Amino acid sequence: MVDLEKELAAMREYYSSGNTRDASWRRAQLRGLLLLLHENQTEIFNVLKQDLGKHPAEAYRDEIGSTIKSINYALDNLKGWMSSEKAKLPKVALLTTAAIVPEPLGLVLVISSWNFPIGLSIEPLIGAIAAGNSMVLKPSELAPSCSSFLAQKIPAYLDSNGIKVIEGGPTVGEQLLQQKWDKIFFTGSAGVGRIVMAAAAKHLTPVTLELGGKCPAIVDFLSSSWDIEVAVERVLGAKFSACAGQACIGIDYILVEKKFYPTLVELIKIKLKTMFGENPRDSHSVARIINRHHFLRLKCLLDDPNVRASIVHTKKSQEVPHSRISCYGYIEPTILVDPPLESMIMEDEIFGPLLPIITLQKIEDSIEFIRSRPKPLSLYAFTNDRSLRKRIISETSSGSVVFNDALIQYLADTLPFGGIGDSGIGRYHGKFSFDEFTHYKAVAWRSFLVDFWFRFPPWNDHKLQLFRHCYEYDYLGVILTVLRLKKPKPSSAS
């Protein structure tokens, strides 16, 4: 504990020396990250395979490619982000200028999660670096190969005086949370999010919490068969090909009209085969469940007999771990229809390859269905109906909304990525990452030349009159009163 405090004190001193604030330092670190990603791709594929059984294409799509894109975006825009922005002033201010000056927060803590252990570690670091902070990263211990990869490689490519990786589990996490940080950025569950924010409250540390929730996908009737096929492919891709459903923005469940359900489920069964083959396990395109705890948790969701009865695909029994891979188990992509709404599978965030389909009388009922539940991180709707789209935007609340696709908003540099209510606090990606780790300092400059002498006591009616005019930007009134051509209104006696 004492060592940790010493280490952090040294980091604070390094920050105070001003090194991390230099544009050149920030660029060098960002380029270092790029190099790290480019030069170690094979190793990254390996550790992601070890921890989560991810296919290299999935690893590239979700973790390497996305962070490379984000780093390039930051490098391209850094100069603009770092510059001060002039603020407009009303004319009465006279000879004053004002600006908003971005400055780093100081020493920040980034705690990342296990499902996208490389991507969700690096993405916040990009923002923290671009904003000129020094930082500590605590990767998730549940993805140990990735954690030690980061602990080894980051010091090799980045300035370890300003950027450190501290590995460990809950004990280390607790120790870190007891320290005073200038910001804490946390990705993970709502339960731990509460603990993080409570710890932050002791030091008045601002937090960004990227949590989760049950992200619904509304699938409306689509007239074109091309559209339906693409929609189904995107739904299945978003559920099963992104960390086997263990994703905060993965589709948790589907809402569909009863009439359309038969078409949908048939197409789902066909597409599952096309995308994952007869035996999805052998396709290596479905990631593994991270550990025993989550494996059992997911199996348990299916233990409820009413839930089991609602499975329409597949009845294959769940498998035990492959000895060469250290991650736990493989769970067969499973489709269920109308499991009981009070069952756990419909109450908790699933975070696994189980996809319930809820059927409704009318697709518009999906709006009330979603509204009566906690606000999700993302909401998906596959529909070409403009009025339904409008209603979804204005009548539901979620971190973000995507029409006719899923997951892809993660790649958009211009959209804020973050939750609302139980799905999170704050947002990042693109410039929002820079903003999240920045203090926007309001600065104004006055000259000594002009003064509103009536700003100062002793007070009298004359001065009160001037104030009235000033505040109403009534310049003529100001002039007349100053020239004593306008008589002041008597003030109310106290």
Next chain:
Amino acid sequence: MAEEENRVFGASEASLLIRELRDSFKSGRTKSYDWRVSQLRGIEKMIEEREKDIIQALYMDLSKPELESFFSEISTSKSSCKKALKELKKWMMPEKVKTSMTTYPSSAEIVSEPLGVVLVISAWNYPFLLSLDPVIGAIAAGNAVVLKPSEIAPATSSLLARLLEEYLDKSAIRVVEGAVPETTALLDQKWDKIMYTGSGRVGRIVMAAAARHLTPVILELGGKCPAIVDSNVKLEVCVRRIIAGKWAANSGQACISIDYIITTKQFAPKLIDALKKGIEESFGEKPIESPDMSRIVNAFHFKRLVNLLDEERVYHKIVLGGQREEKLLKIAPTVLLDVPEDSQIMQEEIFGPMLPILTVENLEEGFEVVNSKPKPLAAYLFTNNEQLKKEFVQNVSAGGMLVNDAILHVTVPGLPFGGIGESGIGAYHGKFSFDAFSHKKGVMYRSFEGDSSVRYPPYTPKKQRLLKALINGNIIGIILALISWYRK
């Protein structure tokens, strides 16, 4: 009925209140542009029609001079309201954003939506402004609001309770009066946002309560706002502005008033003389009797301030003032020179009419002194030295800064008002208020044409090449990959 009057506002009342407001919010009423405008106009009307009552209440709570009430609380609330009315349509419009090759073809926008039901807890020093300004922001953003004014300014608190009920839609905007028990009952509920103005100690309690429900917070706290004074200034003007930033600002009971001054050993005597003169000009020969200064808010704070002053190592450092009048709750403008750094008066936020002056060898040392303390809500510098101004902005961290004046920066509508570190979390004023009480929802529109199967299994080498090029927005790569894709 006597029973109703004695009913305490506890957990069940708080729960009922929030349920009512949630129902109102759910009905969609507060989201409409017309509703927001009608409420803002209601506030405007309220301020105009009841100006006398407001001034009266502020006088009762703080003996605030009419002029000070006018320019620091009434005009400012009115301007805030007017600005919201003027800009609301623009603020409410979704913001279209560019999308890149990576998500082609797509279009996207950022939609502002209200958070829901929000809680505003305000302070006692500017009890009218600090209640109304956040409420204006919350309404402009389309939320339902509960306001809990400070019980330490009881006249303003009960005036606000009456006025808001009279002029605004009480199905969505309510005032809950009370002290710690009532505030605790409110904090136990789940809000969509909590905004608190006050001390760091209570700020921690608010944030800890919010953490239980993952409620985002804005905390407008305080700190010791320093004013660094150089010798190359127009002394008379400078001193007038210091006075405006200290004693004409609620007798120093303001989160952004000048807490202490740093100047060179050489310049200090001149500065003190000028202050003596300036104070006499503004407040007369016996400043403690001047009606142009607020009083100390209550006996508790009076005692606290007197204790700061009477600490042994501090008392004989007084170079001006020091008089106090317990019955009137008044302390004269007091200036002290070089009190010990570890004295209480230099450790906590003074929030009163005492002004310590610390002397240093050179002003860069002064910057270090400021940086060694918790980050304040505001920092001030009086100088004509351009290089010093640059260093000040670059090297000193504070919520906001003003060069060659005090306090005024918070009246600039385009500047955010908020703290950093111990002085707070988040910011508001103008559009920043609207943003603070809004959720910025990212909305992306995709069509069914495009890259679909490239991103998903089965993962073929051809697909992977194209995917790589797509994500990196690498046009040449995309073309080459597409060529090889279609070749077969």
